[in-house]
Amino acid sequence: MIAGQLEVADALKPRLLDLCCGAGGAARGYQDVGFHVTGIDHVAQPNYCGDEFVQADALTYLVEHGAEYDAIHASFPCEGFANVTLWRGNQADHVDLVTPGRPLLAATGRPWVIENVPEAPVRPDYLLCGSMLGLAVKRHRAFETSWSGVRLTAPCWHHRGLRPFDHSSERDYADAMGCTWMTNKEARKAIPPAYTRLIGGHLRAALYATEVTR
Template sequence: MGGVEHLVTLTRPAWPPARTPNGLRLLDLCCGAGGAGMGYHLAGFEVTGVDIAPQPDYPFTFHQGDALEFVREHGHEYDVIAAGPPCQADCTLTAGTNAGRRHLHRSLLAATREALLVTGRPWLIEQPVGTARMRRDLLLCGLMFGLQVFRHRQFELCGLAVAQPEHPSHAGHRVRGWRHGRYHDGDMIAVYGAGGGKGSIPEWQAAMGIAWTASRRTLAEAIPPAYSLHIGRALAAALLRSHTGRQAA
């Protein structure tokens, strides 16, 4: 008889954490529904989001428009800039029918980087793991924060330093849902696609730590706020030290 597979029990920190405003402004480009923005907000930043599409669920100051035009005009007004440009043209993990459609998407990665460099402000770019033509200065996974999603994301940093958390083993964790004609139980949630057999909206919300939107599309595209909270705390500490040093000089 085969042995019984035991799933690892995740321990998640209390959520949301207490917030202390830090007086710093962060520009959230290609912001979507605000998964990243919420983490930066909880880290103390005053957050402003920009997206080409309407984002009625975005919980902070929002401007609808071209993100690159906005950052060229207003980027210098912020202390730090975070960007998550569309990844379809650059992600090397795209497979199957989506791979054949990659040519339909225009890469904005180089243009985003160029626009950010001109601002003279520290910045970061977030993309799925497997995105070509960018450095991986930081890698984050949901297991690092006790979340029920793997959701690996890589970050390119400029003028910033963020500690790399230890990456827990995936052994003992299994994604719940239908695969290859049968249902698999597990402790992890598949937050992507149309959601068929992958979990309910409340399960998706709980797995991601996102409660303010119930749209499958926006949840599937978001990053968990725990990621940007980790980043935001490091950014705030470094920026505040820098400001204090300049004032003392």
């Protein structure tokens, strides 16, 4: 493909807004299933793997620009809900963007996904673990969706070869997740792209259904 053809092909891709994007674990999976992904984060993300990046407050950007995109993914901060926070801090010290973010997502009229830890106040339409998707990692994440999806994957298989989250071996863990472009620190908050490759297929179906009913 020549450059002009690539530009046309890229313009035809559905545009996904990736809120609280970090270095782009979610973004890579959505790109793999054909989305053009724009990441939003309140801090600079020099290693972000998506197609575009904007440094901005996630909820402010969502209100001002969310409806301009075809679909939205939100990886709102999980520290206020994660059990691991109790081991080294106070959950109440961390911001909750899930509660104010959900109605703002709905107000855009676009299909959306909220990803967070299973302890968060999200409906687990999809509850995924790396062991369900052929990865040698134990990392559970819940996904609430605007279309109330249904998980049709194998259950977890926590065999001895799985890698639990371990700060002492973060590089190996990041690589096992498929997040090979990230630094050790960035990988701590990432999700494997395999998760959003699965979710992204269902999201594209929901996007098509939304377009048909307009």
